[in-house]
Amino acid sequence: MIEKIRVALGFAFIVLSTSILAPLQLVSLKTGLWPETVILKLWHRSILRALGIRVRVTGALSPQRPLLLASNHISWTDINVLGSFADVNFIAKSEMEGWPMLGFLSRLQRTVFVDRERRRKSGDQANEIAGRLAAGDAMVLFPEGTTGDGNMLLPFKSTLFGAASMAISAGAAETIFIQPMAIVYTRVHGVPMGRRHRPMAAWIGLQDLGPHLKLLLTKGAMDAEVRFGEPVAFSAASNRKEVSRLMESRVAELLQSALADPLPSK
Template identity: 40%
Template sequence: MLPDNLRVFLRLCVIIAAIIVLLPFQLLIVYLHLPGKQLIPMLFHKIILWAIGAKVDVSGPIPKAGTLIVSNHVSWLDICVIGSVLPVSFIAKADISGWPLLGLLAKLQSTLFIKRDRRSDTANQSNAMQERLLKGDRLLLFPEGTTGDGTIVFPFKSSLFSSAELSETDRPIPIQPLSLVFSQLGGIPMSRCLRIKYAWIGDVGLLPNMLHILKSYSFTVKLTFHAPVNIVEAGGRKNLSTLTHRIVQNGVACTTAGALSQGEADNVEAAVLEVSAKPLA
């Protein structure tokens, strides 16, 4: 068993080597507009997860092209977990674009940066999101607007669903809820006390959170993709926000409970969808 400091050092070496090797290729692909710009980010995320001993357990229908995916947000590692299984671009707050290295990596994955505190930009940002979706991009949004503790999902901000409004083609944008849970440590279900240590919340700095994950033994993150919905089915933007929040929170609850079979989980989700179909406003 390796000492913590040596484990962290070796894992950082692998991650740094991956950046040095893959970054020039991604720069070339992006600036020359060559095909396959989403393949290298997926490979990079897979390498990071392999280096830190993280496994991803995926269930549910994989989102199709042109889908807006809405997920709960727990940690910076969410980007790597989701990006390792799906060619996807993320929607992030604008100030991340200025972060050293991380900002560059985000730009090279075609991240769409938005200014959430400026209402005057809402229409332009919504149009930009809708344009990307209609072109066939998969976009991922964390509509809580912050990170949670991995068990409780904060209410979704309905303003971030503005791109789901009917487009010029009158075709509703598919919205696919995704539940993300840090579920196991060393093959054993995580308790809430353990799960919260992997969450980047409150006054926890980015570097201490990264250090904890780099020191960690093998752990598993569960991704559950739920059936897509749209604004017409939900009956409006606010109802869509409430409905998708219910679905994501239910998915998180089913995973953290750890006692449901897949069939039982499907029955619970069907019941939630039936209830959620009723008027919410």
């Protein structure tokens, strides 16, 4: 009974905060009355509060621009975790654009949707990412191409790192900075998650959003850590595949360091 009440209250809080903040974000995008991430941060924090997810950060988002962040990907909540404290935008798979609610909210975040299956579109998408980088937007890329279980990193796909090359070749910038970053869910109710329980936070494959949202609302009180590495300069002389392998190695190091030595619970 208590779990049902917790789920109902959490879901009601998410609906209420979204119904208030989403229209304000639309106003922000259309009028520019305030920075676009002001409302987004409030919304992301409200979602995390409803889910009981606490965020800890090691390192910092690089102030260098243009900036592309390369991160592992575990769940839809990764967006809320990062968006709750950082001024960033996201690069997501095209399927998300048509999802109920998540697609709408992603557009409010000015997400760039990419379709890896249709090569004819890839140039336009890379152009859009390049333009956003040149305009000073910090863009988050999930190079695994899908979500993992939180225990290990999946191989990086180098294709979308091509946006950095395109921004340089178009004359938008001489150097793009690429920063490795890891998102790790480490504790539940203050107790370290083991390998067996860590996938509880993960949203994998074709899993429906509703049941996963209910699970998170039921369990609650999870700790999420974000660890930033040092950015790497990408220039016209850089090799995209080599940079992709380097980022994969550095994100894996950040991931394993958080798994082996998580920050103490507050």
